[in-house]
Amino acid sequence: MTRQSFTERSFLAKNPSVLWFILILAVFTLGVTVLSEAYGVAFLSTSFVKTLGKTLCLCLVALAMDLIWGYAGILSLGHMAFFALGGYMLGMWLMYARTEEIVVAALAQGGLPATPEEVRQGIAVQIFGVVGASELPAIWAFAHSFWAQMALVVLVPGGLALVFGWLAFRSRVTGVYLSILTQAMTLALALYLFQNDSGLRGNNGLSGLQNLPGLSDASQDAVSMWFFWGSALALGLGYVLLSWVVSGKFGSVIRAIRDDEQRVRFLGYSVEGYKLFVFTLTAVIAAIAGALYYPQAGIINPAELAPIASIYLAVWVAIGGRGRLYGAVIGAAFVSLLSSWFTGGRAPSVPLGFYTVNWVDWWLVLLGLSFVLVTLFAPKGIGGLFDLWQGLRGPDRKGAPLGPDDGALMEKEARE
């Protein structure tokens, strides 16, 4: 008994949630496939399959948020910016390649074969006519190459996170100040992208992303399923990767940083290095999730980077349960699906006689209220139900403070 808890047992034996998660995800994916229009009995509409696929991407970004917030205690309000940047990077290739097809087809009708210069000019006018420009901005230099843009999906958000994180963590900005700083970064990025000369079509954003270049014959029914499978695969891999990251000594160290970073320094660990590592890793995961999300949404614009999006992300993770990976997934899936049900106008209004509660307006109030209630009365979130089920109890801290960082705050509050 004494030795068993930390002696050699396989990764899966130590992390039973991984097997369960993969099993449930596989059954879910299979179920949706069987019920889809493209490959099954057409019970689920293609738009609903897209909603489910997008939800899987949101679950993936919630996993990243849980690692940075739930485990490392850094409340980042910028991860949806990395998510959107990932979407923009892949969106550039989708839009460019798709427009290229259209332009080439149009020019072919003119009789003479089009020169590359004419094609390039045609693409520029097609994409940028809407913001009054006729030249491709320099940042579109690699837009013709799928692999280059795929690399940028990782490099641009990862690079931004690396530089921003290095500056912020090196100055030992922590807690709520760091949250404000990340939020400012998000807002600045959104405001920049809203400009017409930002090179990414201003507030029009990128559109038509649901059409895959070179596959114009494929129906959206099939494309939606491909992206659904891709999203499910990414979520499964992300879950295994992050479970592995948090399971070993690395996980111990980042949880220790959350609870008392000064003590971790005296153990000889460079706290700033660990924070930067986690910040960048989660930014890259968020970007990959975004690159899978926006082709399913079909459109991306700077409103996606609004700070509120990142706050929603924090709310999902808090409601699902911080500090456990499946909690983040449950929170993101549950709250985002419920949200689209309420705001989609399908929830029945509640007539009170003197006033009718219209859920499209009142959903946000309900969400805010649940967030406050969960924070105050169930800091472990929905994931805490699994503890009740297993009869586990947290350690009695006898009122000892958990540490100076805000990541530890809620458990402390819960005891008060």
Next chain:
Amino acid sequence: MSALLEVSGVSVSFDGFRAINNLSFSIGPAELRAIIGPNGAGKTTFMDIVTGKTRPDSGAVTFGERSVSLLSMSEAQIARAGIGRKFQRPTVFEDQTVAENLTMALKAHRAPWRVLFWREGAVDRARVEALAAEVGLADALPRKSGELSHGQKQWLEIGMLLAQEPRLLLVDEPAAGMTLAEREHTTQLLVEMAKTRAVVVVEHDMDFVRRLDCKVTVLHEGAVLAEGSLDHVTKNQQVIEVYLGRG
């Protein structure tokens, strides 16, 4: 015997208040030393300076045979160089098990990438078990350290310090809040540790210092007031005034 840690002419002030005033101190590679002094004498600030938490305004702090200056190093670098610190209030990671706490402290590569791919081998496991046995926590390895008693947490922290294999240990009031039996055990641990490394114990409790039976440095208003055996310093007129005169 050359000194392991050499603090010379160090001063630091906070908002005009001189917490440390031209302090000089040195300790050899295998020595037990007690630092005593009334409240506000600068005991904690002294430890903060050595561990890199506070930067002195002037003076030099050097460590090791090659006399490396600690002043330009971060807390983590100083810890890696071989200086361990135990806080007054036990600071272990309460949400994690005793085994996890000890494993984290084990001497090993500290860079994120190395830690990410680090997996526990038989040697590490044996080391963790030996350390736990040494501090009397062999049966508590799978327990969350938040569940331990106050004294057990102190020992766990000492175990974590041993796991770091430091050459110099700074221990802040190790006996505070301990029962008599626990104090006995702690004394043994400290004396044992000082056989192979330098140990500096900051303590209020004269009785505990007497048990340690080692050289004593008396701090007062940020400077060394007296140094020598406990009997020697307690006969010192200035020390008597500082301790008794101020009530």
